[in-house]
Amino acid sequence: MPLIEGRRLIHFAKVFRIVWIILGTFFIAGYLIHCQSKKEKSSPPQAFSPKLSLKPQIPFEGKIIFQSDFDGDNELYLLSNQGLNQLTHNEWSDEFPRVSPDGRWIAFSANRHGNYDVFVMAMDGSRIRRLTASSHDEGELAWTPDGRKIIYTEARKRIIGRAYTLWSIDLATGQKQRFLPDFDGSCALPDFSSNNSVLTFTGKKMVGWDIYLADLGKNEIINLTNNGQTCRSRFSPDGRWLVYVSHEADHKGDIFIMQPNGQGKRRLTERPETYDYFPSWSPNGRYIVFCSNTKSMYAQEGDWDLYLVEVSSGKAEVLLATSGRDVFPEWIK
Numbered sequence: 001m002p003l004i005e006g007r008r009l010i011h012f013a014k015v016f017r018i019v020w021i022i023l024g025t026f027f028i029a030g031y032l033i034h035c036q037s038k039k040e041k042s043s044p045p046q047a048f049s050p051k052l053s054l055k056p057q058i059p060f061e062g063k064i065i066f067q068s069d070f071d072g073d074n075e076l077y078l079l080s081n082q083g084l085n086q087l088t089h090n091e092w093s094d095e096f097p098r099v100s101p102d103g104r105w106i107a108f109s110a111n112r113h114g115n116y117d118v119f120v121m122a123m124d125g126s127r128i129r130r131l132t133a134s135s136h137d138e139g140e141l142a143w144t145p146d147g148r149k150i151i152y153t154e155a156r157k158r159i160i161g162r163a164y165t166l167w168s169i170d171l172a173t174g175q176k177q178r179f180l181p182d183f184d185g186s187c188a189l190p191d192f193s194s195n196n197s198v199l200t201f202t203g204k205k206m207v208g209w210d211i212y213l214a215d216l217g218k219n220e221i222i223n224l225t226n227n228g229q230t231c232r233s234r235f236s237p238d239g240r241w242l243v244y245v246s247h248e249a250d251h252k253g254d255i256f257i258m259q260p261n262g263q264g265k266r267r268l269t270e271r272p273e274t275y276d277y278f279p280s281w282s283p284n285g286r287y288i289v290f291c292s293n294t295k296s297m298y299a300q301e302g303d304w305d306l307y308l309v310e311v312s313s314g315k316a317e318v319l320l321a322t323s324g325r326d327v328f329p330e331w332i333k
Contacts, residue, residue: 054084056319060308062283062333065097065106070324076108076125079306079320087125096140099123099332101147107131109139109152118152118169131169132176138167142190142199148172151179151199153188164188166201180214183221187212189232193239193260200224200233200242200260211244213260224262232278235260236285243268243279243288253297255279255290255309268314275302280330286311289319289329299327 056079064079065087074093078085087106088094095116097108104123109116112130116137121128131150132138141152150169155162164186166179180187185205192199197217202209208228214221224233229247236243239260246256249267253275258265268288269276275297279290288309293302305321306329320326 054320054322056081058308058317058319060319062331064289064306064329064331065099066306066326066329067095067097068322068324068326070322076106096328098141098143098330100143101145103332107141107143107150109141118150140189142192145192145194145196151190166190191234193235195239200235202231202233211242224258234280236281237283238285243281245277245279253277255288257311268309268311269316270314271316278328282331283333289331291327291329299325
């Protein structure tokens with residue numbers, strides 16, 4: 001065999017060996033990756049339950065629905081003495097839950113399609129239906145006592161700040177119309193008494209927010225506070241009292257109550273170090289659930305926890321303290 005041909009054969013053998021080693025390495029690596037992928041894919045999915053074992057720190061009657069962002073965005077949860085049940089789990093924010101008078105449905109606001117729209121769903125989180133689809137944010141809402149309509153707040157951007165108006169939507173027909181169109185100013189955060197024709201809302205005509213009472217039968221609207229420092233009023237179950245938030249005592253926010261005629265005002269929480277907000281009555285009218293934190297009045301800031309205050313004594317106790325912002329509670333049977 002000529003010397004040059006022998007060298008070529010040796011060279012080709014070396015090249016062949018190197019190529020074989022490289023191919024073998026890729027084959028083994030691919031096999032390992034494939035096996036690992038199969039192993040990962042075959043692993044059963046873990047249930048999403050970071051707080052389902054949490055229970056209230058004090059016992060209470062009924063259930064409380066609220067929103068929390070402890071999983072990264074706002075979801076809806078239902079708290080009872082048995083623990084915490086997650087109602088929504090998705091990639092958008094679900095907020096401002098309110099339960100229908102018959103206890104079968106939850107109305108809420110979500111930014112599933114970009115801006116916030118109004119949705120309804122069954123109490124177990126199923127049968128979600130979108131009610132509004134405008135280009136404006138639509139949120140904090142109330143059911144009419146007959147359960148046929150929802151009154152919600154619409155926020156429209158202006159050059160400076162936002163303008164707030166109330167709108168109604170008929171659940172059977174989907175018809176929308178402006179609510180309280182003659183109110184000269186911004187109006188938001190509605191809540192009805194058991195009487196279908198009387199509601200309270202938060203309104204602003206010049207500077208600062210006040211609590212208003214609207215008697216639809218008499219076509220009459222009354223400013224109950226006139227200090228520009230109050231908001232978020234809710235009727236007691238018997239319609240004899242309003243709970244609301246006021247800045248007048250410590251300029252942060254405390255829970256107050258008053259009669260629907262503006263008389264009998266009383267401060268329930270005296271906690272100068274905290275912001276106390278978002279109140280809701282217990283079904284028996286003896287307690288109020290509210291949210292508290294030490295950093296901010298805004299729901300998207302601070303570390304909000306749920307508290308209970310006894311109406312007769314003013315004694316406040318923590319109900320649920322989580323790692324998230326737990327806000328906008330509603331107490332139901």
